[in-house]
Amino acid sequence: MTAVLERRSSSAAIWSRRFGIFAAVLFTLSAAGHRTEMLETLPFLWLLAIVFGLALLALGLALAGLKRIWDTGERGASAAVWGLIIAACVLAPFAISAVRIVLYPNINDISTDLADPPELTVASSRAGPGINPVEPISEEAARLQSESYPDVAGRRYEYTRDRIIEVVDNLVAARGWRVLRRSGGITPDTPVTIEVEAKSFLLGFPADVAIRISEDENAAHVDMRSASRYGTHDFGDNAKRIRRFLADLDAQVAALVSR
Template identity: 35%
Template sequence: MIRRRLYVEERVSRLAVWSLRTAVFALPVTLIGLALYLVEALDFRSAAYTVMAGVAVAALALLMALAGFVVIWNEGLRGLGRVLGAAALALVLITPVAALAAFSVGLPVMHDITTDTEDPPQFVTLAMARGRNTNPLAYAGDSAAEEQRIAYPGIKPIEFDGLPDDIYTALMRLVAHHKWLVIDAVPPRGGIRDGRIEAVARSMPFGLRDDIVIRIRPTANGTRVDMRSLSRNSDRDFGSNARRIDTLFSELSEAQGRPRR
């Protein structure tokens, strides 16, 4: 007599299957947006839209995973591993964007910060090297100056008793230390002209390019240093430009052996 075994096939939750597929699809969409921006195939805004599309798909996958978990719990279906995998992958994509949004709350929508709002340091070489789809280099004027004064009251010029050439040399060391890409460097030559350092830096969290110009100006009592840091593509810098200026001026003051006022 042939014995027959009875196999009871456990059904797999379709929500579990599709939540994982959706989360997997969201991953390359998000990474492609970031990769194309890093290789300069997309401008920042287009890359941001692509990343946000990927995050939106990830959010949909997370909702499907939660719904799938409820169905599995109530009906005893298979697919718990898929649900957990989809939720984990979706959260990996969603969490950085959510954290960035929370971090940006309260920060001004600014992208051009300068220590001299009346006579901002001017870009010369970078003005010719930047692409057409970038933020303008012309300073926005009184409205931007007032907004900066309220948001970052500590961003001011700094003065030293030292010679312009010595301050210029110290600044070049600090720029090299921060690994900023120097585009042009004009020494003050004994104080007969303004010194100028133009460089490009990458800012967090997306590696956005920021353009920097530092002006070393001789004064009757020594040297005055002004700095301008401007985001190349984004209209929001998440405070990175102000932090960069504040950090550099604090390091320069320490290198010159005097407290920053």
Template identity: 30%
Template sequence: MKILTLIAGVLALLLLLLSGPLYQAEILGLMNAFLAMRIALIVGAVAIVLALIQVIFMRKTLSWSATGVAVICAAVAIVIPLSMMNKAKSVPPIHDISTDLVNPPKFVAILPLRADAPNPAEYQGEEIAKQQRAAYPELQTQKYQQTRDQVFDAALVAVNTMGLELVNSDKSSGLIEAFDTTTFFGFVDDVVIRIQSDGQMTLLDARSKSRIGKSDIGKNAERLNGLIAGINTHLN
């Protein structure tokens, strides 16, 4: 049974670790990649049960090293999918986040890159705005005393610091466009920053939208919060 336990634990971990790369390599579709993660969780749970049976009933023949490796592999295969599921349940199933919910910044240079994206570039309006207000009330238009050029330069530095892929930087129109690629699944999220003068204040709005998927599991809001924090740091 110790060999079976070890195989189950290692298999669970491999299923988890390969689900993302196999999706990126277009060997698995998105639904099958998610299915692989769920199977990894189940196989991991089986490995844990087998390990417990050995610890309780088969101590004399127990290999602590093999069982330990199996449990560690299985635990990783269980914890990561569960954490993702719990995070998905804790945030609204939306994928388009903006600091301006009435007149969100529009993608311009990025539009050709989204031509084949399942999620349209257009903002879907009050249906998602209401959900965002409840989940991310902190994401609002940012107001600065600094000049438009100073805020633009700080935003550009923040974009580069975060490792976003710059697509367009137009100081005359106050627009910065970039995209971010997630590490594991390689999902692409697009970002647009709009900087405008309003009397003696400079207004900054930012928007982050996924090209694929219904829920972003909070990633776009997290990105905008990080971007705003980076801009504030560079301006202080």
């Protein structure tokens, strides 16, 4: 009889693919659950930590499997490559976040008016595990914002307060932001403050936003504040949120001229 030697399959490669798929599925389901508010933020953060660990494990097993396959000729290259690709895809958002931690300042509360920021009344009354308290913007945070985001500033428009409020309401609705409170506006000299809940684009992390509209000599002034509900670092999201909203507001107000 002639002996036939059968090549062994790399167990590291096979388990790499399995752990990679598990991490990808867990990440997708937990992100969808958090985005749709079926999953609260703190449990979601724990699941993200588990996903990160599983993806790292899959990556390590894929590399070990490929080395073993190269050295001994074992089978399983396809499984190792798929494990490597899936792990890299799952780890990509974590890598992007790490880069943003380096690029952006370690602050989580941004305002166009650092001396007198719009009030976050609803957020101030909110309490719970891990929720950031709403506090006055410190001198250090104000300095970091001024250095990193010098373009984040309020707006002045040659329109009445009520006209600008109408435009702001339309922009808030278009973004799907949830209105939490509307205050002020009892007299023409009283600013109107609209407090809303906004969410980050991909994972739906909540932020508390206040938009203050005041009137002075037939001109409306708009200031905005955005504060992350969780975490000490906002990865630049709050400044980006304010910039985009005010840029859209500029465009909408400019369009009023042609009407």
